[in-house]
Amino acid sequence: MADIFGQALLDYQSGNYTEDIKTFSSLDEEDTIPLPYLFRGFDKMPILEQKALQLAKGKVLDIGCGAGNHALYLQKKGMDITGLDTSVGAIEVCKKRGVQNTISSSILDYTNVKYDTLLLLMNGIGLAGKLTDLSSFLQHLKSLLSPNGQILLDSSDIIYMFDQDEDGGVWVPNTGKYYGEVQFYMEYKGKKSLxxxxxxxxxxxxxxxxLDNNLKCELVSEGEHYDYLAKLSIRS
Structure with a gap:
């Protein structure tokens, strides 16, 4: 599979920025991911991301670390942080930018190490893919947590993308699946992802x-547009 995301990050890192990543989704929307946004510093991050980084403690795993923005910020604060990404190009960029600890792997293939904080930012819980796979995904995350560890994640309720009727009800198509399940592919410089x-x-x-997976779930903060930051921990 072509590492489109990684190639885009590598191009930007090497000063070869000519276009952004296009995304196409089952919501019938074409969108773009501006590459400069993927290299933002702390001051340009959304409030929810900033809050999550301030709550990070102990040994930290940044899941889906991308270009390493979160890892670099925590590393500069002297924290024990590891960046993990499936994208080989993303991990290469992290190394070029100075992230000291990196892992090139899918989170589901990564085992046997315990962390005090798991970061799943930029809607990282999206990696679960489907609602039916959420329980097994949460169980796997639990297996990576130290006894007093925490999972910090942000996500969005995309109910706002569906039509509202006059009394405020929302018309969600009856597809037989949860409305937050979306299919995507990316396109960059004429190449398409799977x-x-x-x-x-x-x-x-x-x-x-x-609740089903014996995890405590706290709402830490709500954003301005149906987004939120949550903190999960193992129920004692």
Whole structure:
């Protein structure tokens, strides 16, 4: 599979920035991911991301670390931080930017190490893919947590993308699956990625899934546009 995301990051890092990543989704929307945004510093991060980084403690794993923005910030604060990404290009960029500890792996293939904080930012819980896979995903994250560890994640309730009727009700198509399940592919410099599944979770659904998996789920903060930051921990 072509590492389109990694190639875009490498191009930007090497000063070869000519276009952004295009994304196409099952929501019938074409969008772009501006490459400069993927290299932002702390001051340009959304408030929820800043809050998550301020709450990070102990030994930290940044899951889906991308170009390493979060890892670099925590590293500069003297924290024990490791960046993990499936994208080989992303990990190469992290190393070029000075991230000291990196892992090139899928989170589901990564085992046997315990962390005090797992970061899943920029809607990182989306990696679960589908609602039916959320429980096994949460169980795997739990297996990477130290006894008093925490998972910090942000997500969005995409209910706002569906039509509202006059009394404020929302018309969600009856597709037989959860409305936050979206399929994407990316395009960059004429190359397309494979189709992949991504999960946007409303907070109540996350809470219920946590309850089923013996996890405590706290709402830390809400953003301005149906987004939120949550903290998960193992129930004692």
């Amino acid at each position: 189709l992949f599944h991504w999960l946007y979770l409303d907070f109540n659904t996350l809470q219920n899934a946590c």
